[in-house]
Amino acid sequence: MSTYETGKALSEQVNPGMEDALRARYGHLVPTLAEGVVDWAYGRHYADETLxxxxxxxxxxxxxxxxxxxxxxxxxxxxxxxxxxxxxxxxxxxxxxxxxxxxxxxxxxxxxxxxxxxxxxxx
CATH class of the missing domain: 1.20.1290.10 (AhpD-like)
Incomplete structure (x- = not known):
C-alpha cells in the first residue's frame, strides 16, 4: 500500500472528508495540497507506528x-x-x-x- 493510500484510510478514520474539504477550499490555488496533506501528514507521519x-x-x-x-x-x-x-x-x-x-x-x-x-x- 502506498503512503497516500495509507494516509487516505487513516485520514478518513479520524477526519472524514478532510481531503475533499481541502481540495474544495484550496485546490484552485494549490492543486496538490489536499493529496499532499493526506500523503505526507497522514500517510508518512500519523501512520508511522514508532509513536x-x-x-x-x-x-x-x-x-x-x-x-x-x-x-x-x-x-x-x-x-x-x-x-x-x-x-x-x-x-x-x-x-x-x-x-x-x-x-x-x-x-x-x-x-x-x-x-x-x-x-x-x-x-
Whole structure:
C-alpha cells in the first residue's frame, strides 16, 4: 500500500472528508495540497507506528495550542477523540501548554475544545 493510500484510510478514520474539504477550499490555488496533506501528514507521519496515534495527537494538540492555531487545533481535537483521547486528557494537554505557550493560548485552546465537545454532543 502506498503512503497516500495509507494516509487516505487513516485520514478518513479520524477526519472524514478532510481531503475533499481541502481540495474544495484550496485546490484552485494549490492543486496538490489536499493529496499532499493526506500523503505526507497522514500517510508518512500519523501512520508511522514508532509513536502511537494517541501520543501523536497529544503532541499535535500541545503544539497547536502553544502556537495559537485554533482552526487546526479544533480539527485535531476531533481526530484525537476518534483516536481514543478523553475530553479530560485533551483538556490536560491544553492546560499544560499554559506553561509554554502562555495562559491566553491555553484559555483559547480550552475554548476551542469546548466548541468541539459541544458539537460532539449535538451530533
Amino acid at each position: 502511537p496515534l494517541r501520543e501523536r495527537y497529544i503532541a499535535t494538540i500541545a503544539a497547536l495550542t502553544a502556537q495559537g492555531t485554533i482552526p487546526q487545533l479544533k480539527v485535531n481535537i476531533g481526530g484525537a477523540r476518534k483516536a481514543g483521547l478523553s475530553r479530560e486528557e485533551i483538556a490536560a494537554v491544553i492546560w499544560q501548554m499554559a506553561l509554554y505557550g502562555g495562559m491566553p493560548a491555553a484559555i483559547n485552546g480550552l475554548n476551542a475544545a469546548l466548541e468541539v465537545f459541544a458539537a460532539e454532543d449535538a451530533a
